[in-house]
Amino acid sequence: MPEIRVTPLGAGQDVGRSCILVSIGGKNVMLDCGMHMGFSDDRRFPDFSYITRNGRLTDFLDCVIISHFHLDHCGALPYFSEMVGYDGPIYMTQPTQAICPILLEDYRKIAVDKKGEANFFTSQMIKDCMKKVVAVHLHQTVQVDDELEIKAYYAGHVLGAAMFQIKVGSESVVYTGDYNMTPDRHLGAAWIDKCRPNLLITESTYATTIRDSKRCRERDFLKKVHETVERGGKVLIPVFALGRAQELCILLETFWERMDLKAPIYFSTGLTEKANHYYKLFIPWTNQKIRKTFVQRNMFEFKHIKAFDRAFADSPGPMVVFATPGMLHAGQSLQIFRKWAGSERNMVIMPGYCVQGTVGHKILSGQRKLEMEGRQVLEVKMQVEYMSFSAHADAKGIMQLVGQAEPENVLLVHGEAKKMEFLKQKIEQEFRVSCYMPANGETVTLSTSPSIPVGISLGLLKREMAQGLLPDAKKPRLLHGTLIMKDSNFRLVSSEQALKELGLAEHQLRFTCRVHLHDTRKEQETALRVYSHLKSVLKDHCVQHLPDGSVTVESILIQAAAHSEDPSTKVLLVSWTYQDEELGSYLTSLLKKGLPQAS
């Protein structure tokens, strides 16, 4: 039996680095190649040794697919392609290909130059890796090779995020990556057609949550920023250069416009222009509203948001600053934080998750006295707020997607085990499909039905058509023919053609039966009586009395003969072909009951 095998090397019952191996129809595909920000040694990357032991990596893997630009989905890619030695194709959408290097550079900077880590990928490696990328368009079927094809669907989540369908022959798997089923300020909702894959691999970050409307969180965010600015305080929002930052910028920009606020908003990275450039470039990937307004005004050309200069941090008065990096672990955001932390009037809003060890993590867990370099203790008096703006599908959204795609099986990744357990039960109950949740390193094997293509001869189809019934995709129809296997190919042809092609003679197979009748008359007369009887009973059938004395009903032949020992008994020899088996059996049972008395 053919089978599909799935082994998560990362994201199996955790929200760490996504890396899932799928084996389908003899092809091996790696879905995402992420890294774990929480580790600073080899553990940050998936353990690729489990793949390399299968021989040469490029021979073993047919392709790598990256769902979107977040580092937990693509952070290990340059390591994998330039240091571990994968030299095959990498597929991602165009925005992902454009934005990936920016985030990888950001990350490299932290790893190599801030933490002094050796043996790390270089800028050149990032570039060389990006050159191996084949960009795919939404809904475009890309042929990886003769047998393997992939197709991308819109996933929402972040700019360029995509779900991928992987297909070999009639077997298929859909991998969602991270997705969002409700549109937000700059992106639309995920969508997939009813592709009925054998397996749907879906993220399950919010497996048990029904998220409140994002509007509430946005209102809350604006209220907090507004209050702080009104009382003359400064607001620091640590962000990563791309993604959430743009979303929050749009939010603040429109709010400032509406409220006619004067406090300056700055964006510190120097990457704003580039980031916004990409949002402008990939406008088709944003949501309908942004696309519509684009005609009059580009939403990413901000009026109120200006580039930040280091000197501004000391200016008196209120302001809002977006600064990188997002976890307050180094660089500009940390520098500004140090300056502003001492005042109760100020506020820091952490719009995303922070890993252990970072200043962001510490203040979010309520620590207020932080030991900084040089044994200085920084007292944090400013207000600390956490607001998650991450755009994942919640439990309802995940169910919705399962309903949309109609998979035969579901496999959960990118979530916590306990929550997955809950969702698994829900999916199994509601959709009556099997749901799996392998841990990292565990392999799920699914048997699939073998699919054997059969060619149907034109003659046979024409004959069917001649019967007057037009083909209807929704109504399956029975087709009689002869299945021929020749040169590993299957063909369905009419039996006459099969005989001709195979050079065989036709054999006639007839069933026979003897029925004894008590009748003293001559055989011819008995036959005539049989004829009359059947003629009267079988009105819809063609009953004939042949010159030789025998009677036929369709293909059934009845002959009367004298009994060798008992002259008062006549023997009826009945024979029929298998096509008329039903009628034949009926006739014999009828005859066995005897003939009506002649009147």
Place this chain on the structure above:
Amino acid sequence: MDPECSRLLPALCAVLVDPRQPVADDTCLEKLLDWFKTVTEAGPSLLLLQENPCLVELLFRVLKAHDPRPRVLSFSLRLAGLFAAQEDCFQYLQVTPSSSVSQQGELLPMLFGESGPLGGAAWTAPTVRSGWLQGLRSLAQHPGALRFLADCGAVDTIFSLQGDSSLFVASAAGQLLVHILALAMRGPAEGHPSPQGCDWPACAQKIVCHVEDSLRSTATLQVTQALNVLTTTFGHCHSPWTQGLWVRLSPLVACLLEKDPIPASHSLVDLLLSVARSPVGSSDCGLWETLAQTLSHLSPTQAGPLALGILKLQDCPQALKTQAFGVLLQPLACVLKAAAQAPGPPGFPEGATGDSITVDTFLSSKSACVGLLCQALAHLELLQLLPQRPSPWPQAPLLRAAVAILRFCHGSAAPTSDVGGHLCAVLAGCVRVQRAALDFLGTLSQGTGPQELVTQVFAVLLEYLTSPDSSPMVLKKAFQATLRWLLGSPKAPSCCDLDPHTQLFLGELLPVLRKRLCSPCWEARDSGLEFLTQVTRHWGEVPELTGQLLRDPESYVRASAVTATGQLSSWGLYATPTGPEHPEVQQESLFTELLHILSTDSEGFPRRAVMHVFTQWLKDGHADVAEDLEQFVARVLQAASQDLDWEVRAQGLELALVFLEQLLGQPGSRCPYAVALPEAAPPATLAQVLQALCRVQLFEFALRALFDCDRPVAQKSCDLLLFLKAKATPCGGPQEAGASPDVVSVEAALQRWQAGEQGQPLGELEPEAVMAVLRSMDLEGLRGMLAKSSDHMEKSPQSLLQDMLATVGVLGENEADCY
């Protein structure tokens, strides 16, 4: 252990056993174990446990929990293993009851024995099974551990875990078996035990019997497990007893070869190579026979890795090497045969004639054909680079084969045989084979070939460079291969030395290149530029081409164009384009143009590239630089100081350092200034140097950078100022400036910068004031502080413990979602 950590530990242990408290971050427990590992490696674990009774308490409590959380249970198993690695601590954990928990018992058997998690519901979690194995792996370090393993029946459990549903668990189980086997054979059994195993320790005997049974099994999975265990054993243990082991097991391994199909062929190859590489290999003649037999029994695809492995071996019989080389060459021999216009041998050494099995593989399916070819090409590429590659090396037929494959892929081959026709159909447009063949062809440039063949190589490369069907990746490889063939040519220092064929090729290449540099695909433009940068010395037309790409919309391409033009200019080959289509740049020098990029380009890559070029120019004494050195440095530093990209600022300091070294007479410097200044600059000259530094505002740049928010920048600046201080001080330097108004203002500015106020400029500086400030600063101290990684505080165990404790209660709000 740090007293602060000791103080925090009890609270942390309490949190870990409290089922209501979620475990903070999935990385925290891992990091905690890392820390315990360093602590136990640094000192006696027993003392640690006695001083911190909460640790044993933790283990007991986790064990007794009704529904232990898998992650915490796994953590506890690993932690117990770490402690029990030391024998006295192991004894302690065997017998010591918990001090305050009502239940008492022997801790280790409870953790690792059948009464422990093994039988519980938590065992279904792979992380628990993995923790159990890792705990035992740490624990198994001494004879006491072996007895313990035997007593608690652990070895049987490990056997069963070899077939675990989790790759990680299964692999850890196999490795643990190897570890236990080696441990058991250490000590009394060390030496040459008999192959029969009657004098082997019971534990080892048990493992080896299990391996034997597995090798006899009809289930491939079991055979694979046994082979993997043996591969690791022979790979890691080189003690004499492994010889006995091989003598005992080799007949069983040989039996595998008689089966059809050979089970677990991949693992079998790994094992045979592992044995051949170990000391066992050199003493067992039977092994070579087995290897030869295996080579002939395996399918071409399976035999490839074995053949390559054999050829990498140091001492192995020539006949075997010849056979192995034949296996690697077979696919290429088939290709040559299929491509041949006239019948004849492909020209490979004996044994590689394109046998029918290889042909069958080619014909069986497209993926088999492509797979076999790619594998053969990659193996031969690796082999070509090795010193022990077969000699004589069949360079010419290999070249012919590579060219033939590329032609098949490109559709430009005219097949004359059935196999050729099949290859044509299968390989046409196959990117995978194209990439592999181009890589291989590039590697072959290390050798030579008959002229007629080299011409063919250039012709096929040109086909690929020209073809609109070449994918960006294939194009990149074609450029790389071309480069290698051009540069590999023995006489390539300048254009006039090139042979006429190469010159002809270059002539044909130029229009292709021109087209590629206008490709809509940035990968193509960039690969073209990278290629150009390497070979520019050959042409005069190149500068114009590269100059145009300084305005490319893609930043990667602009950066490559900067590098290329910078290099060209260094060689005196760059003349600013003066065509009518560039009226705006007509007057500008390249320096101005690059400076413009440095100040205005919105993306980092081109700006970084400009800084690299400028630094190189300064080092090389480039004409544009020498014209007005100070002006050059001043303008570059000014642009760099305002850059938002930290790497540009860091590169600015690099350039400043080169400038300094040149002024202060670093040996080997080629700057005109260096000639004027003797190595130990007398005070008067030093004063001039300092004046110069003030004029180019190097001090302000460096002092500002000292407080840069990006650590590497501050670090570089610190190094630079220390260098200057060291150079200036021995000579006495200018007169002490004391607390002159200048010094006061500099110090005030420094304080403001340190506080993060970067706004105020320093204004005109007097060298004396600068030197006085430098002397008064504790630069060494600052360097020490900067040298510590910026997250060294955060990485400390205290920080970890504090974070884990602080997370209690707030976790629900701040869940991990994505980054």
